[in-house]
Amino acid sequence: MSHCHGCSLEIEVPEGARRLVLAGNPNAGKSVFFNSLTGMYVDVSNYPGTTLEISSGQYQGDVVIDTPGVYGISSFNDEERVARDVILTADIVINVVNAVYLERDLFLTQQVIDTGVPVIVALNMVDEAESQGLKIDHALLSKLLGVPVIPTVAIAKKGMDELKKSIDQARVGQSDPDLQGMLNELSDRVGSRGEALLILEGDTAVAQRHGLEPLNHREEIYIKRRKRVNEIVEHVVREVNNKSAWVNTLNRMMIRPLTGIPILILALYLMYKLIGVFVAGTVVGFTEETIMIGHVEPFIRLVIGRFVQESSALGTILIGEFGLFTMTLTYVFGLLLPLVAGFYLFLSIFEDSGYLPRIATLVDRVLTGIGLNGRAVIPMILGFGCVTMATITTRLLGSERERRIAIFLLGLAIPCSAQLGVIAGMLATVGPQFAALYIMIILGVLVAVGTLMNILLSGKSSDLLIDLPPLRRPRLNNVLTKTWIKSSQFVKEALPLFALGALIISVFQVTGVLTFLQNMLAPLTVNWLGLPRDASTAFIMGIVRRDFGAAGLAGLPLTPIQTIVSLITITLFVPCIASIMVMFKERTKREAAVMWLSTWVIAFLIGGITAQSARLIGTETPLQIAGIIAVFWGLILVTVFTVKVLKNKVWGERPETSAKGIA
């Protein structure tokens, strides 16, 4: 057995087995190749020092390793670092190229060829290229690259057998002659052509491994490579007919605010109808109530109850109200899984059709105000499904600064679908003017906190720089595969955290800490928020599951303004226990603790301000409610303005540390 050398990934490679590495741009269709090669037995291991996971499996005695989708290998982000290290230790690279975006994808191909590793190219989605009016001479492409090129349509299993048969024919391809010269010289010194290439391209990490200073030839090499790729594309691609005009029109309509916003609203409305109404109502009603609570929980209680008394401490932890085998399972499989799958289904459709980067372009301006860029729209939309899932997704953001802002805003001001259901029900009983009050205050907090974080956090968020792939009809097969992969990843990742959360809460319950917290909160609830004493119980329940908290409020006799104050407080109050766990996993302990405590402070502060201004202004007429909103937004403006002025005064002279990344 041997391990991966030069990188810290622990994948066992049997003696004599080769390492077949799959590489490609994002959305080139690599996962379909991976599944086709490895079948069912897949190992997933965490790549040390990153949050990335690498899948590996077996194919005819060889080891197949997947890599994250990247546009090139360098040290720009974790994905690239991982892809780089795995590719550098490959025996053969199977490079999956999307035939439609040849100009973009071949840059990586040429870079991998330049590392000197034997390559075989799978020219994927040739059917789609054809439908877009592109004719690709794959034999000429193979000649120009110097490696075999196999046309495939992976999801229809076309060309897969030929690819598998041709793996052994993978060859070292052709590089630019000048580059070749430079590489020969350096690879004698470092012992590997791939590492020599990266040192030439200024990769600090690889240079350090050899005790060298990185060389500064990236620009020169990149430009030559780009020219070479452009020439190859010019020779092998023939455009037989221009794509129909309506796709271009639709593209424009999607990114122009005047038409793009209505299209986005329509898309979100459809999403709401399917997920918010159908999945949250009908499907969850069946999976949570009928299956989990109706059948699974009683069965588990019966089985475990034979060995452990349900009323004992252990019984409470295992099968009690927040039990490991009762609440955790019901929550994850009965409630969250259907919702999460629904959200991922939409996200996959948006992604596969090419709509998602267009939404990012459309909303970029709005999000830059709160220190994020257009890409953050993905975790923000997902947050309405499940904040835990969305927090995990913030990994795609370009810098630590953005992740910090996004994770905090998700935990603070985005109500998840489970909670939204209860909130919507309660808002319906108080009338539209009160519902507007709730929405405007939560929105105000989101904007204010985001803006303040953007002003106060050091550094600079990354700018939007994304490619907009051609629009196309989403493919059912692709969409379902992606939904399945993402949903099962979510369960794998979240289930242990939910279980740990349930365990902590049960222990609190058994030891009396829960009651202690409830009593501690009571004066604040009654005097500052103007709510009945029992409302504090609802808040504490909100620590466990956000919807528990909201549901606890639904049972109390509240006036309309009390309803709104309590809903505002519970929305802003700490995220559910699983989200907190993810926060602690994704951020440092100190940062997560600060975030968690801040949500307590902000929730009670904002709830109190609303309650107190309502007491002063009154809530009898819609005009008075508008007055409360105006006072609140006025306070936000004053706060933001003051903080900005103060920051300029205190830090004015200090130069801005620019930590610009790429998103």
Place this chain on the structure above:
Amino acid sequence: MTLDGVKKGQSFTIAHIPNDHVRAQAIRFGIAEGEWLTCEEVVPAGPVVVRKNRQLIAMGRQLAREIGVRLV
């Protein structure tokens, strides 16, 4: 002039991209200094979308302000 001043439909070449990482990423996407591009769309106060053959790239407004271009 800089990219944020380009109007929809205008053709231009990239004169200068100051940030190393952005420049490298732009080359990967096919936008090197000296390349001929057209402006596909300008989202009001938002990103600029440029076209290079079939490739469309959206760049945030702040980034566009830092990219020097020459109209052709």
